[in-house]
Amino acid sequence: MQQTNILEYFDETIEKYPDKIAFANEDYEMTFQEVYDQSRGIATFLSDHGYYKEPIVIFMEKHPKMITAFFASVYSGNYYVPIDSEMPRARIELIFQKLNPRVMICDDTTYGLAEEFPDFSGEIYRYDDISASKADDLRLDEIRSKALDTDPIYIVFTSGSTGIPKGVLACHRSVIDYIENLSEVLEFNHDTVFANQTPLYFDACLKELYPTLKFGATTYLVPKQYFMFPVKLVEFLNEKKVNTVCWVVSALTMISAFNTFKTVVPKYLKTIAFGSEVFPIKQFRRWKEVLPDAKFINLYGPTECTGMCCYYKVEREFELDEHIPIGRPFHNTEILLLTEDNQLAKPNEPGEICVRGTSLTLGYYRDFEKTNEAFVQNPLNDKYPELIYRTGDIGLWNERGELMFVSRKDYQIKHMGHRIELGEIEFNVNMLDGITGCGAIYDKKKEKIVLYYSGEMDQAALVNLLKEKLPRYMIPNKVIQYPAMPLTPNGKLDRKKLMADYEAD
């Protein structure tokens, strides 16, 4: 029968590899059997308490148990919403206002924090208190049999230009489509050993989580601190015999730029997938030189299209000033490049990257307006309903027929692999007492977010207040005070002037 539920991947694997390590961090390992028993136990507990078809907030530290709690949510017919312990309170509160969740699963570290949220009035359960619950197989089978492949399995929150994070909701069908096609391109199998770099509260970790279930592979969660210390990081990869990484570019260039390969080389790596940023060719060559036989694949895709939707296998040489293409869409996905008058762009003509296919997510949770702005009727089809997702990214087809990324349409940037709306930073700065105006710009070359502001507050106080509101990666790297913000003739913030000032400095 055709697969309609993401957890069908687990059914076969649990028979074949019950005692193999599924998910681990540096000092804690969980076998497939443990993940299976605990996720089904917790699922039964959730079902016993009446939770069904609703968001389950998972507020835990990055840990194999957090992943197990994800699966528990899906087994129970609910959808998981991962929240990170390092997210600022104000952001979590905005998310709770959007979700209105009735239940949250925590660990020992987050339990105390969770109890203090004023906007959360639901039940809080500690993972370890409910993970030994006995699974009711009949009940879980019944929940499974009623589930459709168009039912949601998770919500992840992305930066929103109005300052309010948007919750992207994905269903079984789009995730299955993604995992099948990604696995084929990257050639995962049961010997695959992943080292996960990306946070569990974004869609990026789908690349490791579900292929691990599908193939009976193994995923190691790399401690975040290792990404500051390149020698330790490569030693960790070697110790765990990691052969596959799907990382943001800055995690890879951090290793190569510091000449780490003179001290230690990743011995087992065979597949290196990267994305979210431009890979500088100088750094790429260093990787290629130490791992000449490895496969290098560039991935591209928005959260709204379930992770990644395009890939490019690097199989030719690139000059220092060239960019690696984002290539071509996965099987069962089409990329339309639309010009401003909604025509298909010709070769070498820039157009907005629009995505068509099963990979489209369900949209933004409790936000029909924003959903309808981004997920729109295909303008090339006036015969029947057909949605495309407008990414806001500009691309072009080069003379080889490869898709190239050109730029962003609006003020969205990619910084250290994170997607950030500069507007969200400005929104939060403007809300602070004493601030009279602000503007954020991005220095692409030095990879710095630069914030200009005016008002009665010193830089240190401003940064401290922002830390309470924004995630770490959105905090400006440089803060400059102005007597007043430059404005355009129609009274809007003059970003071009800021940019010019910055460059002149």
Add this chain to the structure above:
Amino acid sequence: MEELLEILKELHPEVDYETCTTLIDDKILDSFDIVSIISEVNEEYDVAIPAEEIVPENFNSAQALYALIERLMDED
């Protein structure tokens, strides 16, 4: 030392670098900061911090980092 404090202040104006000895342990510096510090130290002092010296102990305080820079300058 002055120049180093400048570099650090620019990244996190809110931190008291004279007294803080837990820049890594308390997650004050992140990987982006480390990358910036290394490249700016390189520009300012003309020393390249080799990969094997990029360890938590050398970045936990301004003092430790300065000691590392001095050691590397002597080796030149």
